């Protein structure tokens with residue numbers, strides 16, 4: 001077993017990505033495992049003593065951050081082979097997530113539910129605001145309170161305590177189908193006494209993956225992937241092996257790249273059924289996309305038509321696709337309106353960066369109006385977050401001259417070998 005520090009620092013810690021326009025993209029690219037799935041599965045390893053093996057794990061810095069958090073709590077984390085992550089959870093994990101680690105990655109809040117369920121108490125630093133508007137955790141807190149936990153905020157730390165005898169099953173109705181709150185409730189309910197029903201649950205494929213993993217560990221969950229999830233609590237879970245679902249956001253990133261650039265690519269391992277609406281929208285924009293035996297095939301002439309798009313909880317168009325779609329609309333024929341319904345309007349910050357490349361985008365509240373143009377102009381631009389960074393690289397493929405996307409470490413949080421994969425398709429990109 002290798003300690004997690006051996007994985008730390010392996011990935012790029014900054015730098016920038018240079019992009020130049022080129023000929024059509026072509027070839028095949030293998031998708032990584034889903035970032036938004038692996039982080040939750042790692043949190044779920046705290047539920048059972050012993051060794052968990054995860055496969056198809058992407059080499060991204062968010063996985064390192066979650067690994068560091070598990071190590072800080074007393075687990076051992078190793079990568080015995082490419083794509084494989086092994087977590088050894090001791091019987092006596094320290095159920096505390098310190099600020100330095102939570103601050104690095106807000107998704108760490110999903111350890112709260114499993115920790116309080118298994119250890120009867122948990123202390124998790126409250127994540128601060130970030131680059132795209134603050135993300136409250138009131139729905140997480142209320143869901144755990146329904147299961148009997150008492151929760152208080154003490155000097156910036158969320159302290160959760162289970163009643164004597166442990167959490168107990170209950171009916172939980174989420175005010176909004178929050179992904180994180182659904183996951184926290186689910187990971188707490190699996191060890192609660194009796195039956196829990198989570199209504200208005202998030203339906204993302206990553207939630208179904210988490211439930212499949214938990215069921216394999218011995219949990220009794222039905223309905224994950226639908227709005228009503230029912231959980232019969234069990235006394236104990238045991239560690240297992242599990243292979244992650246493919247990353248649909250990474251898949252959409254390569255679709256956007258071929259969309260703006262033109263070309264023909266195959267996304268190996270893609271799950272078309274996880275991407276119905278977004279591929280439908282891309283079809284309306286003029287791309288041809290179809291499932292194939294290896295995953296998903298896509299073709300674009302490089303000429304795109306504008307469409308209007310609204311983000312919604314799954315199965316709606318994911319908010320994470322939005323920067324990519326805006327980059328596509330910036331070079332499409334016509335005017336498109338993009339409406340953000342999940343996060344506060346701050347998630348349009350990358351629009352200013354696209355504006356530096358000549359994109360014609362006006363934002364008003366939750367809306368962005370994008371007037372497409374034939375080409376953008378290369379410029380130095382800054383990645384504010386994972387998807388915004390990827391979208392700027394995509395935009396650079398259709399920009400005259402050179403685009404330099406700085407603060408590329410944001411991209412490393414969620415994309416494994418992004419530059420190598422794009423180069424494999426023939427794109428003129430390099431890491432600086």
Ligand code: UD1
Pocket residue numbers: 035036037039107134135136137138139140141176177178179180181202318319320342343344
């Ligand atoms: C997850 C994804 C993120 C994606 C998002 C929405 C991970 C690691 N991240 O984030 O990539 O963009 O789902 O699909 O999986 N909210 C509250 N109170 C709460 C919780 C959430 O008001 O207690 C609000 C948030 O501020 C936001 C909305 O609900 O406006 C959606 O958030 P949520 O679904 O919880 O997203 P995350 O789980 O944080």
